[in-house]
Amino acid sequence: MQTTNLPHIVIVGAGFAGMETARRLANAPMRITLLDRQNHHLFQPLLYQVAIAGLLPSQIAFPVRTIFRRQKNLTFQMGEVAAIDLDAKYIKLDGSVIAYDYLVLAAGGRTNFFDFDSLEKQGFQLKDIETAVKTRNQLLSMFERASHEADAEKRKSLLTFVIVGGGPTGVETAGMLAELITHVMVKDYPRLILSDARVILIEATANLINAYPDELRRATYNLLRRKNVDIRLNTKMEGFNGRRVTLADGSHIESQTLIWTAGVKAAEIVDELNVEKASGGRIRVEPTLQLPGHPEAFVIGDAAFLLNGNDQPLPMLSTVAIQEGKSTARNIRRMINGAEPAPFHYKDPGLLATIGRNAAVARIWGFSFSGFIAWVIWVFLHIYRIIGFRNRLIVMFNWAWDYLFYENQVRLITKE
């Protein structure tokens, strides 16, 4: 396969953006190298399910090689990109050098702790399998410890879970965690005093899920309240020392578990690049998603910063990433054929968030749903998009089972 006269496209990142680009270039006369530091694609919208012991890591992670087994023009390589030389057009990876004709930088995002660097060690996050499993181990360990803690105050603090950030991830995590406690943990810990357990959701602004229309925000708020989530709007976190959360008004919450869902910024490799950045370290791109001054380099997904029609930056969402991947694949084909790349236009396909076992809020095709119907839609759309037929069946089976029996076999505490 040394067809070196074909153009070489290097895609950095096997997230939604990179995967979509690679797929849309199947059968094209080119050589594609797909790089990722993991050997798997992660279905990130369901990562919070791993954290609350609802799904297994392998149910939302899929080996990249298996996914692309039949795409003959693609080679996958696992490794960490050390540097990108945009002028000389090559990438340094684990000591070796990979030259490219076209670069698609889809390196994704990571948690943005803003000024709270200490949270990276003492807080919990939902960014990859490792951090989600760490969160799961923490949640379950707190119940184990509480089960033989005689001191009532200490027991309460062990069972107080603070989630910072009222975006979709924070809302989904809070809702599911509240349900885990009410329906599952009470059975595993018959001596547990249920009123000791608290889920507190902290949001700095006046609203949950700010990007959603007003009626869904209200539905979300009410659903979470019904599940006994303690929602604190207009509340700022000021610090967390691993035992106590301090709020901006000076008050404290005794808790050992703070899950930070309040920010995303561009990946490490993006920091290194000497190009113009916007908020969150994201790279300002042309309307075509090209890097200014480097027409052969595209930046897409969470790492890219582009304003939409309303002068709002495009959100860091999988739907944006997928559409950007599609557009970039089309533009690379055009450029190879001597045509001009076309600008990217985002089409909002709707918004979805689940809040617990059978409740969700959704806005699809202009309609707003909440409650059970929204949940069914959400389940259907998400499962449908999960790659791998067997996994789709297993996830379906798991969910059907959970739904029927409120049962769950995933509650393993694994050593780190």
Added chain:
Amino acid sequence: MQTTNLPHIVIVGAGFAGMETARRLANAPMRITLLDRQNHHLFQPLLYQVAIAGLLPSQIAFPVRTIFRRQKNLTFQMGEVAAIDLDAKYIKLDGSVIAYDYLVLAAGGRTNFFDFDSLEKQGFQLKDIETAVKTRNQLLSMFERASHEADAEKRKSLLTFVIVGGGPTGVETAGMLAELITHVMVKDYPRLILSDARVILIEATANLINAYPDELRRATYNLLRRKNVDIRLNTKMEGFNGRRVTLADGSHIESQTLIWTAGVKAAEIVDELNVEKASGGRIRVEPTLQLPGHPEAFVIGDAAFLLNGNDQPLPMLSTVAIQEGKSTARNIRRMINGAEPAPFHYKDPGLLATIGRNAAVARIWGFSFSGFIAWVIWVFLHIYRIIGFRNRLIVMFNWAWDYLFYENQVRLITKE
């Protein structure tokens, strides 16, 4: 539930021995405390499947609390036993003290590296989920690295896997790993040169699976040979430095992966006890499985050393552990009722080992099987014994799928 006048039975270890004891005491008028340092029971006979990416950790690990949800006389506590005071009859656990009337020490075993302490760091083992996942990550990472290694010698050494120990675990691991390479890895790594990959099985004695009858040993040998496993009998390992295995005859094998399956010894907590030990640090017990001088303390499972009728020590097998648990539960009931404990007699239920996807050797009810029939028996017996109906279905489903499609979605490399 402060029924403190009931006798208090403390069971240390939620392996096969401890679980069986606990179950057999369901509904008895006593208080049972079951302790384990993990929150889950591990189905250890299938652990090697996790290492070769055939099963998920959660398919062979089951939360203890869920298993015993309906057993009202039992309390589970997760924690590490720090010390046992046999005279004062209490256990120290994470700072707290638990007094007992009867003690069942079923703390299990751990890998015995004999004089090769360095192997604990540089070698790989199959003892718990952590070590099995570490082994899986190593195996898969070697393929990733080999896929972009230009140097032929280095590539060969990356793809050389050495398994030390020709017992059931070593044989099963070697057979399954050889199959993973031939049937799955060739698809994931189309550019991989298959003849570069080698599985070498090293056994110090003249036979594989010494405990099995002669015709099964031969069948095992032939099955492994047919799968291209390089079997080296009468071969002793002398050292491993992470890059090269040294044999007793002075020859070397260039390999970065050595899986040690050649020994088991009693758990750490057993080392601390000032009682008479036999080989492997196992505790010599009375024919009733009681600790000499401490009739209220039973030692069972891998930690116990007892000669059977032929003056051979009972093997460290799940079947032995389960029968010992059953006998101990009966004896505790007898003693509480004022009767004498009865001696333990092991009934050999047969032996089983799998060597790859649809081949196994088995001896059950006096008959020897090999090949596909043995495999069907093995699958049936093992799945049947796995706890949890849902997991049983998922394991079945996975296996049926693998069998039909040689497919496998478990090949995730996870960070440590």
